[in-house]
Amino acid sequence: MRGLYVFILIFIFVCCIRAKKVRWCTVSDPEQRKCAELAKALVAALSPAAVAAFAKLSCIRASSSTDCISRIRANRADIVTLDAGEVYSAVKQFDLVVIAKEMYSDGGCVLSVAVVRNDSLDIRSLQGLRSCHSGVRWTAGWSLPLGFLLSHNYLRWSKERPLSQGVSQFFSASCIPGAGAMAPSLCALCKGQKSYIRQRNYHCEKSHSEPFYNSQGALRCLGSGAGDVAFVDHLALENIKAADEYRLLCADGTQAPLSQYGRCNLGRGPGGGVVTRLNFRRIARKFLVTAQLLFGQRGRETKRFQLFNSSSYGQNDLLFKDLTDKLAVLPDGTDVSQLLGLDYVALLKGLGHEGRSLDDSVVRWCCISHAEMQKCEQWALRIESGPLVCVSAVSIRNCIEKIKRDEVDAVSLDATHTFLAGKCGLVPVVTEYYGTECAAADGSTHWETEVLPSVVGVAVAKRSSKKIFMGNLKGGRSCHGNLYSPAGWLLPHRHALSLEHNASIPCDPSQAYSEVFWKGCLPGSDGNLCKVCMGGSGQAATKRCAGNHNERYYGNMGALRCLVGDPSGKSYGDVAFLEHHSLKANILSLSSTGWAEGWMTSDFELLCGDGRRAPLSEWGSCNLGVIPPNTVMTRPVLAARVYDFLMKSQETFAADSNAEFKLFESLQYGESDLLFKDATRCFVHTGHMDFRSILGDEFYIHAETAFNCTHSDLLEFCNQDICSVF
Ligand SMILES: *[C@@H]1O[C@H](CO)[C@@H](O)[C@H](O)[C@H]1NC(C)=O
Ligand SMILES: *[C@@H]1O[C@H](CO)[C@@H](O)[C@H](O)[C@H]1NC(C)=O
Ligand SMILES: *[C@@H]1O[C@H](CO)[C@@H](O)[C@H](O)[C@H]1NC(C)=O
Ligand SMILES: *[C@@H]1O[C@H](CO)[C@@H](O)[C@H](O)[C@H]1NC(C)=O
Numbered sequence: 192m193r194g195l196y197v198f199i200l201i202f203i204f205v206c207c208i209r210a211k212k213v214r215w216c217t218v219s220d221p222e223q224r225k226c227a228e229l230a231k232a233l234v235a236a237l238s239p240a241a242v243a244a245f246a247k248l249s250c251i252r253a254s255s256s257t258d259c260i261s262r263i264r265a266n267r268a269d270i271v272t273l274d275a276g277e278v279y280s281a282v283k284q285f286d287l288v289v290i291a292k293e294m295y296s297d298g299g300c301v302l303s304v305a306v307v308r309n310d311s312l313d314i315r316s317l318q319g320l321r322s323c324h325s326g327v328r329w330t331a332g333w334s335l336p337l338g339f340l341l342s343h344n345y346l347r348w349s350k351e352r353p354l355s356q357g358v359s360q361f362f363s364a365s366c367i368p369g370a371g372a373m374a375p376s377l378c379a380l381c382k383g384q385k386s387y388i389r390q391r392n393y394h395c396e397k398s399h400s401e402p403f404y405n406s407q408g409a410l411r412c413l414g415s416g417a418g419d420v421a422f423v424d425h426l427a428l429e430n431i432k433a434a435d436e437y438r439l440l441c442a443d444g445t446q447a448p449l450s451q452y453g454r455c456n457l458g459r460g461p462g463g464g465v466v467t468r469l470n471f472r473r474i475a476r477k478f479l480v481t482a483q484l485l486f487g488q489r490g491r492e493t494k495r496f497q498l499f500n501s502s503s504y505g506q507n508d509l510l511f512k513d514l515t516d517k518l519a520v521l522p523d524g525t526d527v528s529q530l531l532g533l534d535y536v537a538l539l540k541g542l543g544h545e546g547r548s549l550d551d552s553v554v555r556w557c558c559i560s561h562a563e564m565q566k567c568e569q570w571a572l573r574i575e576s577g578p579l580v581c582v583s584a585v586s587i588r589n590c591i592e593k594i595k596r597d598e599v600d601a602v603s604l605d606a607t608h609t610f611l612a613g614k615c616g617l618v619p620v621v622t623e624y625y626g627t628e629c630a631a632a633d634g635s636t637h638w639e640t641e642v643l644p645s646v647v648g649v650a651v652a653k654r655s656s657k658k659i660f661m662g663n664l665k666g667g668r669s670c671h672g673n674l675y676s677p678a679g680w681l682l683p684h685r686h687a688l689s690l691e692h693n694a695s696i697p698c699d700p701s702q703a704y705s706e707v708f709w710k711g712c713l714p715g716s717d718g719n720l721c722k723v724c725m726g727g728s729g730q731a732a733t734k735r736c737a738g739n740h741n742e743r744y745y746g747n748m749g750a751l752r753c754l755v756g757d758p759s760g761k762s763y764g765d766v767a768f769l770e771h772h773s774l775k776a777n778i779l780s781l782s783s784t785g786w787a788e789g790w791m792t793s794d795f796e797l798l799c800g801d802g803r804r805a806p807l808s809e810w811g812s813c814n815l816g817v818i819p820p821n822t823v824m825t826r827p828v829l830a831a832r833v834y835d836f837l838m839k840s841q842e843t844f845a846a847d848s849n850a851e852f853k854l855f856e857s858l859q860y861g862e863s864d865l866l867f868k869d870a871t872r873c874f875v876h877t878g879h880m881d882f883r884s885i886l887g888d889e890f891y892i893h894a895e896t897a898f899n900c901t902h903s904d905l906l907e908f909c910n911q912d913i914c915s916v917f
Pocket of ligand 2: 497502503
């Protein structure tokens with residue numbers, strides 16, 4: 192008897208301590224029914240021991256997905272599938288972990304689409320209309336479309352107010368499930384039952400009991416005539432009946448049939464994910480793997496139950512999206528920024544997803560050298576109410592990476608780096624203007640123009656080195672400004688540099704230069720193209736070949752210094768590839784800055800592409816090619832803020848012509864072209880343009896050709912595709 196008692200005790204211990212129940216959080220009756228069916232199907236398909244060990248499922252009915260997050264946190268439920276926008280909050284604000292990501296047949300991402308029935312609407316004129324959204328702070332229904340409207344300046348939002356207020360003033364009425372607490376008009380179109388009893392109030396809740404909840408519901412909102420436009424994910428388009436009554440609004444202002452969502456959308460973002468508590472993640476993972484093995488798309492037991500099919504319950508997308516192909520189960524330590532993508536996380540921050548912070552009104556400018564930091568700090572001091580923060584980076588490529596990572600906000604880029612930044616998903620704000628006339632007819636600072644004056648790239652030699660010309664550079668010493676610069680890196684490669692290499696020049700410019708030249712200085716590169724570089728000292732100390740002005744041979748000024756050589760006479764070049772603008776001023780400053788005495792413009796000559804030599808004044812006919820102007824680039828959601836800040840700076844400094852600080856001068860810091868080119872007269876608004884049209888097709892194709900055969904860590908970093916990686 193006593194033995195039996197002990198046996199029972201042990202049995203209870205083994206079974207009941209180990210038996211982990213998985214509590215799935217549901218938000219509606221249909222979802223609760225599907226969950227209950229899953230629980231039954233697990234019992235039927237698995238051995239009792241297996242069920243007891245990790246597949247005993249119970250279903251917890253909550254009132255909304257927000258309620259689910261709090262219940263999981265409080266250990267009153269364990270697991271739920273959420274939209275990526277909520278995944279981010281669940282992880283960042285509520286310390287939950289993501290353990291799986293929904294994968295669809297075309298990857299792990301959703302496209303945000305704007306659907307209408309009226310064929311005279313377009314994306315640029317949605318103001319005053321009635322809108323339907325899948326859910327507040329959701330990827331396709333909120334973050335991507337609002338990011339789009341903000342970055343194109345269709346929707347104005349001043350950071351002093353919450354975004355929801357801007358939205359409620361933009362649309363005349365909306366149904367945005369979950370937005371109840373933000374502003375009444377954001378729920379005005381919703382149809383769910385209203386009740387003062389919390390559990391029975393479905394109005395504007397993130398629950399299937401609100402008829403206009405999620406993408407399917409938003410389409411219902413549109414279809415019923417309650418709204419004029421619905422913001423949903425592309426997966427929901429599959430279920431639309433009478434598809435020819437509906438149209439998509441494209442980014443360019445046109446409309447397209449539903450089938451064209453691939454080109455006609457407002458952006459791409461991560462799909463849904465499954466979250467749980469940190470200490471529950473192992474069991475939850477095991478549970479998901481088992482459920483998927485049995486009931487997933489290619490499961491063993493799909494006759495009993497289908498995980499990604501909700502049709503028997505009278506609703507779509509219960510527990511998971513119906514179009515889920517499989518769940519990608521994630522390893523421990525998966526970083527949520529990596530999972531959701533840097534662009535998306537930056538967008539959420541830009542939209543104040545985590546609540547507002549002091550950062551919201553600051554613009555962080557990227558500086559790549561001691562001299563740039565000095566100039567930037569002067570700028571920040573002088574522009575009183577516009578808070579500018581100067582952040583240092585090691586190179587211009589590093590600036591682009593930091594902008595992607597949301598560590599800085601903006602920087603002015605030369606044409607090749609504009610190309611790289613554009614490929615990385617950054618957008619133009621303004622372009623530097625090098626012409627003479629500089630204002631709109633009405634005198635306002637906002638100014639747009641069709642003609643963006645360019646600069647030209649030239650090859651310069653000392654007049655005394657008579658034997659040097661294009662086509663005869665083999666074995667010489669070269670000075671290049673910096674890696675990927677238009678004048679120092681991209682253009683020279685397009686010309687015959689040496690007879691020996693005329694036919695068989697490598698298509699990667701760096702490699703070509705390293706074969707043609709004996710040695711040189713191409714700051715930011717390596718090998719023999721660093722051997723002529725100098726490095727920097729004092730406060731600007733750096734080792735040789737750094738990709739910033741701390742390296743004395745960096746940039747247009749640096750390439751000129753390189754050509755004349757350092758005072759010791761050791762590190763000099765035979766040819767310098769640089770931009771023509773400011774060349775004269777830079778030659779004069781050689782002595783005023785104490786670098787080298789006595790040099791005059793007549794001591795230099797241009798090397799023309801055809802092998803001739805010519806005086807500097809003939810740069811118009813003797814050059815290596817045209818270079819589009821520099822452009823300030825940022826993350827899309829910040830475009831309007833950075834623009835306002837730059838206009839304010841420009842107005843402040845223009846109003847006081849005696850001001851000590853000049854945005855477009857650098858000589859007082861001992862360098863040239865700090866932050867902006869010294870040749871800049873003002874900024875031209877180019878926020879409405881695509882980076883390709885700023886660069887022009889010809890330059891764009893040259894840059895693309897060069898980067899097609901150049902390994903760039905930056906492009907590799909930018910092209911990590913969150914939609915297919917996991
Ligand atoms: C379509 O939209 C236009 C512009 O907003 C409006 O004037 C027109 O009445 C709408 N047509 C219908 C059928 O709703
Ligand atoms: C979903 O289930 C229903 C009925 O159970 C079935 O008719 C339908 O074919 C299923 N859909 C898919 C995509 O498997
Ligand atoms: C290089 O080759 C091209 C054609 O093959 C020729 O037109 C050009 O003159 C050559 N350049 C030099 C510098 O020899
Ligand atoms: C560069 O490569 C891409 C992808 O392989 C290709 O589509 C594009 O046409 C190439 N561009 C040029 C200018 O060669």
